[in-house]
Amino acid sequence: MTEALESGSARTKNMVLRLDPVLAERLAAVAEVEGRTVSDVAREAIAALVEARRKDQRFRRLLEDNLARHQRLLELLRDDQP
Amino acid sequence: MITLDVADLAVIAGHVLGISPGAALDRLDLAAAQAALAETEVVETGPAETGPADGGPADGGPADGRPADGRPADAALAATVLIRALLRHRPFPDRSQQVAVAAGLQFLALNGWQADLDPPGATVMVIEGLASGQLSPADAAAWLLPRLSSSAPPAREKPMRTRLRLRALDPPPRAGIHTPVTGFLPFTDDAHDAVVFAREEASRLGLDHPGPEQFLPALIATGDGVAAQVLRRLGISPEAVRQRVAQITGQHQPPYPSGPGTPLAMRVMPRAVGEAVAHGHDYIGTEHILLALFRAGDDTAAQALASLGAGEREVRDAITALRGEPGPIRHAPRRARKPVPRDDEIRRLRREVARLCDLLREHGIEPGEGDRKSA
Numbered sequence: 362m363t364e365a366l367e368s369g370s371a372r373t374k375n376m377v378l379r380l381d382p383v384l385a386e387r388l389a390a391v392a393e394v395e396g397r398t399v400s401d402v403a404r405e406a407i408a409a410l411v412e413a414r415r416k417d418q419r420f421r422r423l424l425e426d427n428l429a430r431h432q433r434l435l436e437l438l439r440d441d442q443p
Numbered sequence: 444m445i446t447l448d449v450a451d452l453a454v455i456a457g458h459v460l461g462i463s464p465g466a467a468l469d470r471l472d473l474a475a476a477q478a479a480l481a482e483t484e485v486v487e488t489g490p491a492e493t494g495p496a497d498g499g500p501a502d503g504g505p506a507d508g509r510p511a512d513g514r515p516a517d518a519a520l521a522a523t524v525l526i527r528a529l530l531r532h533r534p535f536p537d538r539s540q541q542v543a544v545a546a547g548l549q550f551l552a553l554n555g556w557q558a559d560l561d562p563p564g565a566t567v568m569v570i571e572g573l574a575s576g577q578l579s580p581a582d583a584a585a586w587l588l589p590r591l592s593s594s595a596p597p598a599r600e601k602p603m604r605t606r607l608r609l610r611a612l613d614p615p616p617r618a619g620i621h622t623p624v625t626g627f628l629p630f631t632d633d634a635h636d637a638v639v640f641a642r643e644e645a646s647r648l649g650l651d652h653p654g655p656e657q658f659l660p661a662l663i664a665t666g667d668g669v670a671a672q673v674l675r676r677l678g679i680s681p682e683a684v685r686q687r688v689a690q691i692t693g694q695h696q697p698p699y700p701s702g703p704g705t706p707l708a709m710r711v712m713p714r715a716v717g718e719a720v721a722h723g724h725d726y727i728g729t730e731h732i733l734l735a736l737f738r739a740g741d742d743t744a745a746q747a748l749a750s751l752g753a754g755e756r757e758v759r760d761a762i763t764a765l766r767g768e769p770g771p772i773r774h775a776p777r778r779a780r781k782p783v784p785r786d787d788e789i790r791r792l793r794r795e796v797a798r799l800c801d802l803l804r805e806h807g808i809e810p811g812e813g814d815r816k817s818a
Contacts, residue, residue, distance in 0.1 A: 407473075410450035411464045420451070423552040424458055424545070431548060434563035435459070438540040438570065 444521060445553040446483065447546060449476050455549055456535045456542045467535070476534035483525045515591045516584070518556045522547040523573065523583040530574040540570055557594035558587060620716055620727060628719055631728045633668030637661040638732075655736045655744035656688045658711060668729035673761040677753045687747040714738050717802055730762045 392399045414420055428435065447455075449471070450464075457467035529543035544566075551558055560566040569586055572578030620628050630638065640661035641653035653661070662670040663681045674684070714735030719727050736744035737755040748758065 407449060407468065408465070410448070411453045411468055414450040414454045415457075415464045420454070420549075420553070424455060424549050427548040427552055428458060428545060431544070431560060431563075434560055434566050435541050435544065437563050437567050438538075438544060 444517070445550075446480075447525065447550055447553075448480065449473065451549070452476055452480075452529075452534060452542075452546060455546050459541045459545050460535070460537060470535055470537065472532075472534045472536070475532040479525075479528035479532040479534055482528040482532075483521065515556065516588055518551060518554055519587040519591055520580060520584040522551050522558075523580040523587060525550055526570070527573045527580045527583070530570070540574065544570060551591070552594060555594055556591050559590045559592065620712055628716060628725060628727050631668070631726055633665040633671075633729045634727050634732060636665045637668065637670070637729050640664055653711075655711065656691070656747075658732060658736055659688055659744040659747060660685050662729050662733050665729055669762065669765060670729035670733040673730065673733070673758060673765055674748075674753065676761050676765065677751075677757060679748070679751045679753055683751055684747060687750055688743065691743050691746050691750075711735050713803065713805075717799060720799065720802060730766075733758060734762070 388399055388402060392402045395402065453468045453471060454464045456462075456471070457464040460467060460470075462470075526543045526547040529546055530539060533539045535542045548558060569578060569583055573580070573583050620630075637658065638653075638661070641657040644657045644661065645653035648657075650657075660681070662668065663674050663679075663684050665671050711732065712735070715727050715731040718731040718734045719725075722731070724731070734755070736748075737758070745755065748754070753761075
């Protein structure tokens, strides 16, 4: 299933989700039950995951340690071209 | 092996780019991220082994004896596959090499491995080789492997992590327990899995709530959890537990009272909270649920374990030995205390006991006679 997330305002962006059939079915079911669009449900789910991970203290500590330890390496990689 | 998901990538990119995770999400090419992560899942489907590898300087687990997740060779290959996939698909167009390397390092760290990438110039050449296709992930993994060492993760279960592919569309999972006294205590991954297993088993049996006889097999089914490790150390196999629970519950019809608000069922989790608090932990692990089963007001699990040679004392001692930390306050050996405690210590202990009693009452549990005596 391919689903385009519509952009309703300047705060949103278009994304294309390629979902496996089972996941797409669940997404559609949740959206139907809750009376919302598939886009809204997907956007909220992703945002909730990001927020949960942002609050994961162990994840954050490991990340900060890694970035600090390898700062010189990351600086050398900084100039890669898009 | 802990894998990264889209949310992880957003947080990592946010740090690297110096922007918020939300802003990073806005810049994310979701299709590219999914394509990159899908490439890493091919590696994840290989056999998951735990413990030292067959050789090489990166062998061995952390200093506390707990092995890192997977063999170092597997971790090195998975990391280089991830980096190569992120370099190819570029889910974050800006500074994609930095994001890819940071993601690879974070993947290793989450799985208990640390990479020594000095001198950085050599690493840059490897990354560029991966990006251009001149180096394969296997080549890069061979270079990375001798630079890996165990990073000795803390002796606790993995924190609760969700995977976008399977859970993103569910309502937010109940990933912990909140009480007015303790605040929110998150489940570890293994504890969450055990709760889910127990609920599914209870549902299969037509029960509204899982009871000790559902929790115990569920705990031992989470093979990496502290509870499962402890029971294994005590020589108790999952099959033996299942058989013994079936024997015991078969003697009581029905084995467990069903219906909303079953008092017995509702006691397991509050007791688990109590165990976590008593140990000074800010999360609920499988070991807390296991200990709660001994005090949940139903002796099915306790009977099953005792008949297999694991009474409450043995289980507590095994948990303490596994974790290498002091036991809970209320179970501290009396001989270890000072003969005449200081006044401030007595006041502290009284406050602690009062707090624990309040916690139990909060959940409708009146502390037992033994508790009052000790208080």
